[in-house]
Amino acid sequence: GMTRTRTRTRPNLLVTGTPGTGKTTTCSLLVEATGLRHVNVGELVNTKGLHDGWDEEFECHVINEDLVCDEMEDMMEEGGNIVDYHGCDFFPERWFDRVVVLQTDNSILHDRLTSRGYMGVKLTSNIECEIFQVLLEEARTSYPEDIVVALQSDTIEDISRNVTILTEWANNWRPSGTS
Ligand code: ADP
Numbered sequence: 001g002m003t004r005t006r007t008r009t010r011p012n013l014l015v016t017g018t019p020g021t022g023k024t025t026t027c028s029l030l031v032e033a034t035g036l037r038h039v040n041v042g043e044l045v046n047t048k049g050l051h052d053g054w055d056e057e058f059e060c061h062v063i064n065e066d067l068v069c070d071e072m073e074d075m076m077e078e079g080g081n082i083v084d085y086h087g088c089d090f091f092p093e094r095w096f097d098r099v100v101v102l103q104t105d106n107s108i109l110h111d112r113l114t115s116r117g118y119m120g121v122k123l124t125s126n127i128e129c130e131i132f133q134v135l136l137e138e139a140r141t142s143y144p145e146d147i148v149v150a151l152q153s154d155t156i157e158d159i160s161r162n163v164t165i166l167t168e169w170a171n172n173w174r175p176s177g178t179s
């Protein structure tokens with residue numbers, strides 16, 4: 001809340017990146033390894049109706065960012081969350097201790113999105129999103145430089161390595177002000 005300051009005892013991590021880069025797969029494995037809570041924002045939007053209708057062109061809900069942030073505030077303040085979403089500029093900066101941007105080779109991503117059934121403008125706009133590193137740029141303009149990290153996610157080995165790196169980070173994390 002606004003009237004008290006409290007230090008989290010467990011960290012909050014944001015895993016972002018273009019759709020298909022492996023956010024949900026990575027987060028699921030991270031949850032198993034760390035015991036932190038997986039907050040899949042897309043699912044939250046759907047189950048709690050935190051949207052302003054349906055986008056026909058992109059075949060997805062139009063997210064209501066204010067409703068989403070209100071819904072998440074208490075658990076983010078508590079800490080211990082791994083947040084999974086393909087956007088990052090509307091969350092409060094103070095929520096996160098680490099922001100991970102997953103990245104995937106264009107042709108690999110193209111295959112993943114095609115097998116997910118993406119076509120036409122939905123397919124090309126997501127591939128362009130990855131080519132132009134939109135999420136990395138968004139993360140770098142929204143969060144302190146030293147908490148943003150880009151990780152490659154092309155192969156199963158990449159996923160294993162990323163989960164190991166992030167599990168180590170989560171286990172070594174300490175609240176600020178303590179040694
Ligand atoms: P996102 O949540 O970012 O949209 P998913 O985790 O749902 O991505 O992954 C999309 C698809 O790509 C899944 O079928 C998943 O198994 C596969 N995938 C994701 N990352 C990798 C990777 N690094 N290596 C191999 N397959 C991957």
Ligand code: MN
Nearest residue numbers: 023024025084
């Ligand atoms: Mn996902």
